[in-house]
Amino acid sequence: MQSRWDIGQPEKPTLNSDTEQLKSELLTLNMGPQHPATHGVLRIEIWTDSEIVAHAIPHLGYLHRSMEKHAENLDFRGVIPFVDRLDYLASMNMEWTYAMTIEKMLGTEVPRRAELLRILTGELQRIASHLMAFGTYALDLGAFSPFLYAFDYREKILRLFEEVSGARLLYNYIWIGGLWNDWTDEQLTRVGVFCDEMEEEAKKYHELVSMNRIFVERTANVGIMNIQDCLDFGASGPVLRGAGMKWDLRKNAPYSLYNEFDFDVPVGTGEVGQVGDCWNRYIVRMKEVGESIKIIRQVLEKLEPGPIMGKVPKVMKLPAGEVYVRAECPRGELAFHLVAKADEKTPYRLKVKSPCFTHTSMLPRVAPGQMIADFVATVGSIDIVLGEVDR
């Protein structure tokens, strides 16, 4: 009989050798659902042996809004606002992936300017999302001021998005076939100015946090997820790259116009700690901010006036069949599995492959043997958004 915490590779709970003589019992502790370090409403049942975590069992579903069921009753355009609410810190990337899914089935050609502006918004959103991850991660580890610095600069991106889409968080901006609204030249100039400022600011973050002695002590060699674990669990994004694997869909299977752009894929190198630990996952995110700035600058050079909406039928009907479309989002690979039936105006089935869901399932693998405080650092370092985990 296999035990309930067994996740494929059986590992029996081992007690600390010192405490074993005292015949200590495992104590069950609930971390969450309102724990500030869980970034939402995640409950993790921890079995502790004094300060050591023997097992961690994630309990999901506190934010389950049955989005996949709702999508079956909405027309293809109507799903976009729901998709926004999956990963509410990276709504632009969510919308973009969904739009790509429908466009693949429709065979729509998106105008060049729209594609470039999608890349621009997508990369700005990536910076905003990584800034949020940076700020809250430092907050998890007890440093308050990086949070304020990060929010200051995230705010600048949100202001730009607010001007162009009318909303600060949930945009409904990227539509099927193109974009809802065009950027003015004045706004694009400000994006350029923001890139220059952000580059300087990122250096400040590195000085403030990355090599900070306390931060390094808390994160280096903690929560190691090696490549084999990552492949076993299907991890992607900064978690996989932090483990040292050079894998980025934007580079390896380019979608949109990413093949025209020149940028690097940062991976964890283990300059501090070892490859696959919390520090390496953190530094991959911080380096990606720099790469995103590179891409945005190239977009600004390439942009030319033109239409921003392709030809899309008024009543959208897709061919019968299914598609599985993947895209690189700030937290990993997002994918939609869409099944459509001929002459139906609604998706027959829309399955969301959420990177955060996958990464949450890795927690039982890394938790055993960690201190509780280190476990908090591990949960923070995979940067989950519960809206996407629970859908």
Added chain:
Amino acid sequence: MHKELADLINKNVAGANAIAFIAADNKTDSSITVEASHLFKVVEFLKTNNVTSFNSLHVISGVDYVEYMEVCYMLTNYDPANIRDLILKVKITDRVNGHVDSIVKLFAAANFQEREVYDMFGIKFNNHPDLRRILCPDDWEGFPLRKDYIAQKVYNGMNVFPDDKMNMEDREFIVRQEMIKKAQETKAQ
């Protein structure tokens, strides 16, 4: 690619009965359907053989086609030199006791993914180490993503689905389309 792969599966796993579905154009994706009883062996073969190895499981998705249900396994290869994706499907006709072998032993990713398919479609996974509901509460009734699902009215003494719920009709797309049509007709008159 799918046709050769299906032949390869048939050659190496006896009784797998792999059938490749080739999409007519590049608007939709191709897939391979195998027998539910041989799923474990097929995935094991796909993972371990050197010619067409798939080293990661991306997601498991379920689809309810009313006459039968499908479990789709999205396999992928994280290797920059040989990128390949595969949609592997099994068909399940039994709506009451539908079951398929768990592949947790091959891919740890399957643990949570299979739990979600069980939660949403009621398909059981044999030999799964911890087959509980994952997104819905443990005592929830019914399987929400089935097409014939009716939401329960009372849960733990709470009225979770009241009759007088606001905009109840709006939630049904077809109903809404009829309302729009009616409004247009009255406007035309």
